[in-house]
Amino acid sequence: MNIEAKLRRASLIIATGLLLQFLSLLPLHPLAFIAFVGVGVPVMAVGVILFLLSLVADSGLPGK
Amino acid sequence: MPLPIVLTLIALSLALAVIVGFRPNLTRTRSGKMVAFVALLVLPVVATWGGFEEHMDRATSTQFCLSCHVMSEFGQSLHYDDISYIPAVHYQNHFVPPDHACYTCHTDYGMFGTEKAKINGLHHILVQYFGTVPKPENIKLYAPFPNATCLHCHLGARKFEEVNGHHKTPDMLAKVKSGQISCISSGCHDTVHEVGDLKDAKFWSAPK
Numbered sequence: 001m002n003i004e005a006k007l008r009r010a011s012l013i014i015a016t017g018l019l020l021q022f023l024s025l026l027p028l029h030p031l032a033f034i035a036f037v038g039v040g041v042p043v044m045a046v047g048v049i050l051f052l053l054s055l056v057a058d059s060g061l062p063g064k
Numbered sequence: 065m066p067l068p069i070v071l072t073l074i075a076l077s078l079a080l081a082v083i084v085g086f087r088p089n090l091t092r093t094r095s096g097k098m099v100a101f102v103a104l105l106v107l108p109v110v111a112t113w114g115g116f117e118e119h120m121d122r123a124t125s126t127q128f129c130l131s132c133h134v135m136s137e138f139g140q141s142l143h144y145d146d147i148s149y150i151p152a153v154h155y156q157n158h159f160v161p162p163d164h165a166c167y168t169c170h171t172d173y174g175m176f177g178t179e180k181a182k183i184n185g186l187h188h189i190l191v192q193y194f195g196t197v198p199k200p201e202n203i204k205l206y207a208p209f210p211n212a213t214c215l216h217c218h219l220g221a222r223k224f225e226e227v228n229g230h231h232k233t234p235d236m237l238a239k240v241k242s243g244q245i246s247c248i249s250s251g252c253h254d255t256v257h258e259v260g261d262l263k264d265a266k267f268w269s270a271p272k
Contacts, residue, residue, distance in 0.1 A: 008085050011104060018078040025115055029131050037119070048109070
C-alpha cells in the first residue's frame with residue numbers, strides 16, 4: 001500500500017470517528033457519553049495512529 | 065469550551081480529514097503536508113479533547129442524571145412541598161445549583177471524587193441495559209452518605225455552627241465535624257428522597 005492509500009485510509013477512519021463524536025454531542029443522554037468514549041474516541045485514535053505509522057513507515061510523504 | 069465552538073471544531077476537523085481522505089495527493093506539496101498534519105493529528109486531538117470536556121461537564125447536570133427512567137422518581141422528589149425533605153429543600157432554595165443538584169450532593173469532594181462518580185455512572189449504565197434495574201425504592205447508596213459532603217458547604221456557616229440542634233451535648237458539633245455522628249443516618253436529617261412517599265405528596269414547582 002503506498003503512502004497516499006495509507007493517508008486515505010487514516011483520513012477516512014479519523015473522519016468516521018469525528019462524525020461519531022459530533023453525533024454523540026447532540027443528545028443529552030448517558031448513552032451518548034458511552035458512544036463518544038467507547039466508539040468515537042477509539043476510532044479517531046486508530047486513525048491518528050495509522051496516520052503516524054504511515055509517516056514513519058514511509059521514507060517521506062509523496063513528492064519526496 | 066462552549067458547545068458551539070466544540071461542534072465547529074469537530075466539524076472543521078471532519079471536513080479537513082475528508083478533504084485529505086479524498087485528495088491525498090494534496091500532501092505532495094509542503095503546505096499540503098502541513099495541512100495533513102493539522103487535519104489528521106492536531107485538530108482531531110484538540111476537537112476530541114473539547115468534546116470530552118463537554119461530555120464530562122454535561123454529565124454533571126441534573127437533566128443528565130434524570131434522563132434514565134429509573135431516576136425520574138428521584139427527580140420528582142426534588143419537588144416535595146415539605147421542608148423536612150432534605151434534597152427538596154436544598155433544590156428548591158438553590159442551596160445547591162438546581163442545574164447540577166444530583167452531582168453536587170452525590171459526588172465526594174476528594175481528589176478522585178469525579179472519577180469515582182464516573183465509574184459508578186458506568187456501572188449504572190451497565191445495569192440499566194444489561195442487568196436488572198431495581199425499583200426506585202430499592203436503590204440505595206453504595207456507602208453511608210459522608211458528612212464531608214454536607215460540610216463542604218455548611219462548615220463555618222453561622223446557621224450550622226450556632227443552631228441549637230447541633231449543641232445538644234457539648235461535643236456534638238465536634239463529633240459531627242469529625243464524622244463520628246452522621247448528619248443523615250444519626251436520624252437528625254434522615255428524610256431524604258423517600259420515593260415511596262410520592263403517591264400522597266404535594267409538590268412545589270418553580271414559577272416560570
